[in-house]
Amino acid sequence: MNCLLVFLSLAGLPFAAQAAEVAKPTALQFALNWKAEPEFGGFYAAKLSGSFEKRGGLNVDITEGGAGTPVVQMVANSKVPFGIAAADEVVLSQARGTDVVALFAVYQTNPQGIMVHPERGFKSLGDVFAAPGILAIQSGAPYTLFLQAKFANAKVKLVPYAGGIAQFLTDANYSQQCFVTSEPLLAKKKNKPSQSFLIADAGFNPYGTVVIARRQYLEKNPKQARDLIGAIRDGWNDYLRASESANAWMVKLNPAMDSETMKESAEVQKPFILAANTPKKELGKMNSERWTTLVNQLFELKLIKKKPAVEKLFQNI
């Protein structure tokens, strides 16, 4: 009897060891390129519901970013394994021989827009550019160059965008770039109504807020990447259903937004995340037509000297 017990316990050791291994989660860093906002709500929701642990035993540490956080460089340098970037940053990097890949896109429709005072009476982006006044927009950004090329004889004066809405609140002739899910809501909170025009409607619509990683890292850790993206997909589906718990956490991290505004922002952004009738498991997936269009547009704007192969830019996992 004793021998049997010893044998059984010895036989059980490998399983125990494996269980212990699975029990210890892998620590992973996930770098955002801005502060915690509904734009990243799905990631926080995934962490809250334990999706990362459940799917692949991953202990994901989400770190916020700020103006100028060089997430692409951080990922390319292997400082962090996963991060958030704009789709055009992926194209620019690939054109320069830096092998980062997009894995998941939060926004199917890019929420980048131009925010104006309604009293100006603008009916389209063309009106904004044709009228005198000031437009604060990030210099050298692809959408800036796109708009400058599209509205070539602009009367409006383009100035650098330094963040925030302070100038918008005080200057009636001031328009600025915005994320339609963010700045207009902040202005509304300060009792300043605004009107937004989507740059996507003018013809520039890259995927928004994409998850990136180094190809080398993906090739070494394919299961980890699949688990991560799967958990992120779960998190976003959760967040689209109910945003309150993730918002409660994000409010503590980012005092610039209150929970009321976050809830509203989460609602406003829904149509940007889901194309019509998107099944849950397709959330965040990308296609090569969109990426090809982006590559061509960036090439025409002379932001890249040669076009990278579209297959290298993204992977749906």
Next chain:
Amino acid sequence: MNSNLDSDKQRAGATIRCEAVSRSFSGTGLVLDRISFQVEPGEFVAVLGPSGSGKSSLLRLTAGLDQPDRGQLVIEAASGAPSRGFVFQDATLMPWRTVLRNTTLPLELAGWSRADAVGRASEELRRVRLAEFGARYPHELSGGMKMRTSVARALTTQPNLLLLDEPFAALDEPTRHGLQMQLREIWLALGMTVLFVTHSVTEAVFLADRIIVLSHRPARLLLDHKVSLPESRDAELRTSLDYVNEVRRIAAAMPVSGEAS
């Protein structure tokens, strides 16, 4: 070296009446202790004394740069307000101005036109034999030449009273001797009153009609002596018996160095 432009008025020297003048400074205490003397127009008076004895303070009081705490120091000219010329121990030239423009300074400050000032200053530069150096800058001059410029500057206003504070102390002996003779010639020609501060007994005896000796701080008048030497003094005089005796007499009256009072 007579200048035909000198008028009788300019020939007159100033009178100095120093009556029981005292001066103290915070930190150093009493520097001048009831000094009394009188200087007649046209006299060449040397003020002798050890370092720190207040000779320079006395000169500054005479120049009007400072006021006595007690007593009074009155300077009068035969007619009108007395004008003073001052020669410092360091030539004190403005390095950014030429020799000529340095010499015209007192006249510029008094409001003279450029042309007039240049004319007047050039005369004095001729007197000190620096006429060809008018366009040079101070850094191009030797120590002796800088001092002569300083003297020319002091003479441009044709002063009744010329005040000199150890002007030749920093120069080498041959230059010093040469300048001493030049100074006496100038004095003989122009006739202003001269008050010459020095610590050198031989210099005082060579230059002055009258020597005033001050003690250590707080300085009292130790000696007021008329020098018995001829009016014209040359290099030969320095080795004559009369001169050596005068030097001895004065030297004996000087306070022993290092003796605090």
Next chain:
Amino acid sequence: MTLRARLASWLPPLLPLIVSLGVAEVAVRLAWVPSYLVPAPSEVMQSLFDDRVELLLAAWATLSSALAGLALSFAAGTFFAIALSSSDLARRAFYPYAVFFQTVPIISIAPLLVIWFGFGQPTVIASAAIVSVFPIIASTLLGLKSTEPALLDLFKLYTASSGQILWMLKIPFALPQIFSGLRIASGLAVVGAIVGEFIGGGGLGSVVDAARTQQRIDRVFAAVLISSLLGVVLVGAVNFISALSLGSWHSSERNSS
């Protein structure tokens, strides 16, 4: 100068430059160092050539703003220093606030400048002026207060008015110090102009801003190179004027070879 002597004076500073440029070029080409961290010198040269028109126009904009800012800070700084030098009470009351111009981080008040002066050159000039004013105040004040006492006595002896003392004595005497302050201020004016341009737009600052957005590090380096050249040009101009004014008499000019 003999060829040998010429080489002896030019080679020592040139050699480290050539070596480090060579190492950088090799390192980037062999991918030891990724090009988004440090651009290959040849890429920077290429960028300089390709964008030469844009860089030249931008450099001109920055230079003119820096010059305007420098002129402003020179005028205001000299006036302020003269005012402070004539009154002990005024100096004790106001000098500590002048120090504020030295310590305020321009990058954090630049957004304020935009609110007050609007976008464009006024903000850039204001930024250049604010950053460059303190060295002028400090140096000029020092120069004015260092007047040789014997010369001051000389002027007082001839009953000079304080205006005469200021104009004919104190200011000429202070010139070497004033130029020293101007030298430092001119380099700072370029820095201030570029910082102002980050927020207010225009010039080399916006070239750097856009290049950063586009991850064109080679363009950033090219713009940075041009802006250092601007600083060199300005300081050189100050040195030239200094040599003209001081050359005949000040030891600092006479002894420099």
